[in-house]
Amino acid sequence: MPSSISWGLLLLAGLSCLATGCLIEDSEESDASKHDQENSASHRITPNLAEFAFSLYRVLAHHSNTTNIFFSPVSIAMALASLSLGTKADTHTQILEGLGFNLTETAEADIHQGFQHLLQTLNKSKSQLQLTTGSGLFIDHNLKLLDKFLEDVKNLYHSEAFSTNFTNTEEAKRQINTYVEKGTQGKIVDLVKNLDRGSVLALVNYIFFKGPLTVAPQSSMLKP
Ligand SMILES: *[C@@H]1O[C@H](CO)[C@@H](O)[C@H](O)[C@H]1NC(C)=O
Numbered sequence: 209m210p211s212s213i214s215w216g217l218l219l220l221a222g223l224s225c226l227a228t229g230c231l232i233e234d235s236e237e238s239d240a241s242k243h244d245q246e247n248s249a250s251h252r253i254t255p256n257l258a259e260f261a262f263s264l265y266r267v268l269a270h271h272s273n274t275t276n277i278f279f280s281p282v283s284i285a286m287a288l289a290s291l292s293l294g295t296k297a298d299t300h301t302q303i304l305e306g307l308g309f310n311l312t313e314t315a316e317a318d319i320h321q322g323f324q325h326l327l328q329t330l331n332k333s334k335s336q337l338q339l340t341t342g343s344g345l346f347i348d349h350n351l352k353l354l355d356k357f358l359e360d361v362k363n364l365y366h367s368e369a370f371s372t373n374f375t376n377t378e379e380a381k382r383q384i385n386t387y388v389e390k391g392t393q394g395k396i397v398d399l400v401k402n403l404d405r406g407s408v409l410a411l412v413n414y415i416f417f418k419g420p421l422t423v424a425p426q427s428s429m430l431k432p
Pocket residue numbers: 271272273274
């Protein structure tokens with residue numbers, strides 16, 4: 209499936225990026241001190257993301273009997289971190305700790321700022337490769353969404369929250385699939401085939417990646 213290939217490449221691109229500090233590359237940034245600040249924002253979460261990527265890989269590999277596994281840990285982490293903005297108490301702590309953050313050591317604001325900067329960096333179009341990622345939160349229309357939450361997911365994660373009537377499963381499915389199809393320029397259609405009755409939330413993340421295969425050898429940079 210083409211989408212699996214894209215996901216695999218993103219994993220490589222994402223990890224190479226984190227490992228080699230390519231986040232420093234930033235031609236648009238003119239204010240040097242702002243640059244440093246933002247740069248360290250995403251670097252502060254890098255060790256956690258790397259650790260999360262490997263522990264998730266271990267779990268997925270354990271449950272898979274196929275040779276290759278394609279996944280994008282950064283996308284998964286980002287989607288969950290944005291979801292955490294709408295949670296409180298134990299749920300809140302569990303999501304962030306599940307992503308490998310120790311809230312005593314890393315302030316929550318730093319986590320979100322780190323993701324914000326990482327997202328902006330990944331989104332920068334390079335001449336030969338195109339990478340678009342987006343996430344949408346589809347939440348049942350019976351749940352009232354707080355404005356603060358909507359603003360935060362938009363500002364920090366460029367994520368959109370939609371009020372969805374999940375009782376009408378067909379319409380809910382259509383809404384989600386249309387969102388993904390548009391975001392991936394028609395490359396991923398009918399992502400959601402079945403929606404369980406009783407769903408009240410769907411967290412959707414897509415990646416559109418287009419680039420020469422020469423991205424792959426960069427994975428050798430992962431070696432210390
Ligand atoms: C493992 O292999 C079996 C038989 O080939 C297949 O039916 C099953 O879906 C596979 N499981 C996973 C997680 O890929």
